[in-house]
Amino acid sequence: MTETTIGLATREADAVGGVDIRIEDDASPIVRLIARTITDSLRADSSILPAGLSGAIAIRSHDTPQSATITIADGAIAVSGGVFVEPDLDVTVDLNQFFAPVGDPVGSSEFVAVAVALLSPPLPDWKTAAAGFWAATRSVPGIPDMLIAVIEGPEGLDQVVSGEGETQYVIAGPPELLAAIFTGAIDLLAALSTGLIGVRGTLAQLSVLVAASWKVRYDV
Incomplete structure (x- = not known):
């Protein structure tokens, strides 16, 4: 895919585990859900994001038209509505069931591991x-x-x-x-x-x- 850059999605919040998490000002529900889940995961373990990783992960709902793109670059993660780039990983999930995968993901195995880690925060007591x-x-x-x-x-x-x-x-x-x-x-x-x-x-x-x-x- 082409060079990955982050610039459009913005969010006023402190970095989580050294990672700046950004969303659009008028973020859709799927974007907000993904960003909040990633935040919880990084708060629990910021090492789950490999240093120097750059690319895009497409997340699609299995039963609605909702979709979003997780863009990783330069120590930041941006979540934006829709899929408008060729992603390194394309995955369909059940948004109501812990982001459970529906069907097989398509793309890089490295990004599969990253997506699972980012979207699977540990549950508290x-x-x-x-x-x-x-x-x-x-x-x-x-x-x-x-x-x-x-x-x-x-x-x-x-x-x-x-x-x-x-x-x-x-x-x-x-x-x-x-x-x-x-x-x-x-x-x-x-x-x-x-x-x-x-x-x-x-x-x-x-x-x-x-x-x-x-x-x-x-x-x-």
């Missing part, structure tokens, strides 16, 4: 994730007074209660899945459709919970 979710979404209009997260582990039921007051919503499921939901690694509606988690509350509370999960999922 589910209790830590629940606390982070509550802190990030407490100000969302209409959010209930309390969040109760419940899991059934090896030693039986365990729960985290955040906030206090009269209104509440309860979300229950496996610890790994709750951690993924609370960190935005997996979409709440997608998780609900699997039947592996349950949410108890009013329909209005559920709609607010979905809005709150979207805030966490796309907030960069």
Whole structure:
């Protein structure tokens, strides 16, 4: 491919692990999701980006027209909407399932390893994730007074209660899945459709919970 340069996508934020992460001012949801995921990965381990690597990775949604390009050059990563260059790697993924690949990627094996590393941040403990979710979404209009997260582990039921007051919503499921939901690694509606988690509350509370999960999922 032609020489890789970064100049169009901009973002006002400090470098993460020495890597400048840039997005467009009017970034689309897929761009924001990818950038936030890369940020989480680099915060956990900045060494996953090989020194001197330069090129482009195309990311395409398997079930929607959404696409984006991750451009790596000069110690920076830019995420832009669409695919307008010939990429070093072209990969189709399920955006609602941890960027799970759909079909085989096309391109450089070196960039396959980099893409996997950038799009697979480690999940925190589910209790830590629940606390982070509550802190990030407490100000969302209409959010209930309390969040109760419940899991059934090896030693039986365990729960985290955040906030206090009269209104509440309860979300229950496996610890790994709750951690993924609370960190935005997996979409709440997608998780609900699997039947592996349950949410108890009013329909209005559920709609607010979905809005709150979207805030966490796309907030960069």
